[in-house]
Amino acid sequence: MTIYRWVQRGLFVRHKQIFLTQLTFRLMQLGILEGQEYDAQKMNFLIMCPQKKDVPLPAVLKSWMPETVWFSVQKIIEIEMFEQFAVNIETGAAKRFEVWYNELTPETEKLPLDWKKLEQMPFEKLLVIRALRPDRVTTALDNYIRKALPFFQNSSIAIPQATLSRFSLVPTRTQPPRLPSTSSSPLV
16 A cells, blocks of 8 residues: 555656556456456457457448457457457447447447446456447546456545555555665755
8 A cells, every 4th residue: 555655646647547557457467356357368458459450341330440440359259258249240230339339438338239248347348448449448447447446436546455465565664765864964
């Protein structure tokens, strides 16, 4: 907790999300966050958003979906549980996905068809947002962090010391260490 407070005080507002994201993903990787399982393949997709360019964009989707989004969808279907995602977009409910895609805040809306189950799996929904609406990832990531981190409130975090004590970097002192002075004058 002390490390977070001191780091937070030294960060610009725009850098706090980066730090919170790193903290959240590290806690996830260590298995500290309950209900959040770390999967390297999913994490790689979220960070890198790879694309698979060997399947052309279907004609039915050309009116609303950019090619880069389709290439990302082709890559997300390689992740377990997303195998039918491209088929559902293309043939299952193209119009419903278009409506979701064109929402102002799609990260707060339920996905069409059986994909509304992702409301109960926020990390997996984050992957879909990364693939379909990369412009909304920042807001979706904020929402994910609020759900994932315990006691998260108002862009500030208060994680119990018991949770952070499993981190090897948590100090036992409440103040940062002082550097030894090399001169006798405190002003030099």
